[in-house]
Structure formats: C-alpha cells, structure tokens
Amino acid sequence: MAERRMRGPGERWTRRSYAGETVDVARRMLGAYLVHASPDGSTAGRIVECEAYLGEHDPAAHSHRGETRRNAAMFGAPGTAYVYFVYGVHDCFNVVTAPRGIGQAVLVRALEPFAGLDLMTKRRGGVELGRLCRGPGNLARAMGIAPSHNATELARGALGIFSALEGPPRSSAIVTTQRVGLTRAAHLPLRFCLRGCAFVSAKRPHAS
C-alpha cells in the first residue's frame, strides 16, 4: 500500500502505513508451521487460515485506539507473539508484523494438525480431528498457547513459526474473503485461507 504523506508546520515527513506488508505476511504465513515445544510434549500445525489487522488504519484492530495494557504486545517488534484473552474465555494467537509502535498483526484462525495429535486431542477434550484446530480459540487450546506466551519472540522461544519447504502458496491457492465476526470494517478483504483446505473454519463472514 502507498505510503501516506503527512505535513506539519515547518516540517514534512513520510510515514508508511505498513498495511501492504502485513497483508503480504498474512498471505505468506499460509502453509507455514506453528510449532510449540511445551513441557507436556510438542505439537505442530500447518496454518490454513489467518486474518490481517492493520493498526490505526483498521477500526476492527485492538490497536486502533492506541496502546493499552492488554494490546501492548501488538505494538512490539515484528515476530512477537500477541496472545489476547477474549470474551473472558478464550485465548487467540497473533504474529506482530510491523515495526515497533505501529500495532499491526496477523491472527491465526485455523491449523491443519500436523504433529502431536494425541496431545492436541487431550487438550481439547477428545474432539474429532477436523475440529481440533478450527477457530482461533480452539487452536490456541490445542497447541497449549497461553497468556504466558504473550509478548514472546517467536524466533527464540518454545513457540515458533517455520516456513514450509515448498515456500509460500501461489496466489491461485489463496482464497481472500471478509474477516469473521466483526461489526466494524467488516467489508475489508483481509481473511486468507488455503483454497480447498478441509480444516479451514466453516464460519462464513458477515454479508455486507
């Protein structure tokens, strides 16, 4: 996306929006592996569905109104985990995508279970394979992702992301739709799924 030019009295500077970069990262994250080496055992899944959240440009983003205690990790360095607690019930996992202070991230919404299926199933209370990692709250539970992972560096800790050997998906393999469960900025095409993947969440975005 084009940079935005801003002017002030007696000075002029440019400030990038980073929206294009975040969208690009989201699309490239499809097919990559989310891995957690936990004390209970290791689990891994292939990312098949994710959504981009664009900070101050995006009324649906937690970071839209600036930094708070809850969303502080979203303003951290790229590659930082942002794990937030929703509805007083579920944890959701995001990857920070923009430089410090910008507040953009990609929410991982579904995985194709890849390794540690027994442990995932145990953590999820015995649900069937097809529903193990479908939905952001469900995959966090299956992977053992907890609030303690918030603000950790994905390149260094027990929780990390590894790109697929075959590289990022071709454009033709990505389905782009509206994001799920939003009321504000609901029309933006910022949800990305691997085409034809059975593990993508069944939820359809709101019609605009």
Next chain:
DNA sequence: AGCAAGATTAGC
C-alpha cells in the same frame, strides 16, 4: 461507578 460490546465457542 455502572454498563455494553467484543478478532469466540459449546451447549440448549
């Protein structure tokens, strides 16, 4: 202080 809404999910 009080209240409503929210990047959700399972169960009536």
Next chain:
DNA sequence: CTAATCTTGCTA
C-alpha cells in the same frame, strides 16, 4: 439463542 465472564471505552 445464550452463557461464560475479562478488558476497554463511554456515560453519568
């Protein structure tokens, strides 16, 4: 459709 029940923002 509703409960579960945490954080934030808005209103008084």
